[in-house]
Amino acid sequence: MDRNQRTSLAIALRQRYQESRKAEKSSILDEFVAVTGFHRKYATRVLLDPAAEIVPARSVAYKKVYDEAVKETLIVLGKASDRICGKRLKAIIPVLLASLEGHNRLKLDAEVRERVLASVSVSHYVFM
Template sequence: MRQLSMATRRELTAAVGQRYREASRAEKARILDEFVVVTGFHRKHAMRLLRGDMGKSPVRRTRRRIYEEAERNALVVLWEASDRICGKRLKALLPLLIESMERNGHMGLAPEIRAKLLAVSASTIDRALGKIRQEGARQRRRPVASALRRSIPVRTSADWKDPAPGFVEADLVAHSGPSARGSFIQTLVLTDIATGWTECAPLLVREQTLLSTVLTELRRQLPFSLQEIDTDNDTVFINETLKAYCEQANIVFTRCRPYRKNDQAFVEQKNGAVVRRM
């Protein structure tokens, strides 16, 4: 059989396509058989050509929105009432918080909205609150991609299980106001996972040796020995000085994943409830 040119195939497709689309089921099968024989096209490809499907953009399925403006607004109120804790902790707190807010007359939810809020996942909470969180967010620091950083084990929020007292999360709270320019004090916060015990101390400057000195003072105030310290990826923590300090004191040193605040949910909550509130 002589090979048809592309122009001839297009003309034939246009001519047969109209007849194919208007034909009955039995006639479509006969037309398709003849079209495949003449053009040499694969049967499935020939069907798409005759139906006129080629060149059409695929239909995208839009995800049905479950949480509307009313649910998001209620979630913001609950988030503010909880001192802006992260999604994982807010998810666990919602049943008690909603009941308390309604009992004390601070909130009145329709039954369907209450049911949706109680069923919401931690990741959906974080997505719903993403915009309002970004309004006051600072520019992210570039993570330290180094051999030192890779040598420090990563610990996620799911890895704590049920630790004994002495396993703490550490973070710094900057007292800079709306601008990070100039000099300002930062508070070093240690929060124990098992008990919630929190110790705070000021740092006049961001300096790793000073941080080690302040950490020594905080260890004297803790009612238990420090077994492990988990920090974020700030360079004031991720450095040779603090790593050597922990090794000398037999303290396990771990870090969270970059930009994953839920990995440090315990200390993040105390940052707001203890330091920022004061």
């Protein structure tokens, strides 16, 4: 259902909703929520307030932070560290990466290695 259809439905139901009793309001509201997919409280506001603007739900498109090679490397590092929390994993990635490469457990291209190390912020503290 697009925005114009939801608006016309709200206008059509608004008068009937405002003039009806509580039991009737509940059934009208149930019908309106089922058709539009709105949250119940938002649907109530739309039907009660003539100045309420019907806003469509936004779909959020997240940009990818890591490409597939970096993601797979981070998964391997997480498993090698016995799945410690991200905060602690972030702190030991350079050490763990050097250790795994030194023991021939992990072989990375220079470009992927740089991107993995770039995922680690410089502003973290390591307490010994």
